[in-house]
Amino acid sequence: MSIVIRDVREHDLDSVLALNNAAGPAILPMDAARVRRFHAEADYFRIAERDGALAGFLVGFASSARHDSSNFRWFGERFPDFFYIDRIVVASRRRGGGVGRAFYADVQSHAELRHPRLACEVFLDDGNDPALLFHGSFGFREVGQHVMPAADGQPAHRAAMLMKDLCSYRWVHDTYGEQLPDVPWIAPPRHPGHDAPRATGT
Helix, strand or coil, rough: CEEEEECCCCHHHHHHHHHHCCCCCCCCCCCCHHHHHHHHHHEEEEEEEEHHHHHHHEEEEEECCCCCCCHHHHCCCCCCEEEEEEEEEEEECCCCCCCCCHHHHHHHHHHCCCCCEEEEEECCCCCCCHHHHHHHHCEEEEEEEEECCCCEEEEEEEEEEEEEEECCCHEEEEHHHCCCCCCHHCCCCCCCCCCCCCCCCC
């Protein structure tokens, strides 16, 4: 069956939290307060469903956001405008089935109309060639490395800081400025704190 990507809803949050904390060392754990903060503040917070079950989620922030990630701040100190992928998690049974690629196509279609660059990081502590290859195949390049400080009982992590130029942004910005056409497929994700359904452009 097809992959369905939609905005997260409040009743999804417990399942999102469990999926995040079962993902292994490549994903930082979080608590209920943090996932609810993401729900209230993230510019992009969507889940993927396959066969009616949660298959993954992706959280992202515009560079203007007040986000407390040290990796987000690293990008902010070096680049004036970008869209940051804080985390993408795919259920273990769904890895290799196209969920990650569907998410990256969806988040890029959101970001490229509003920002010139897409940013993320990959942890390097134990080697992570599959993740680096995945991002390289999408056109990401390493623009530096950052050591995340140890915090909340978690060790320090060394991360490859990755960035992708979004070639559509300049034309869109020069043509439309801040006034994008009011059509459903380019509508931003609804404010995550509300549960009213809205069709997405995926």
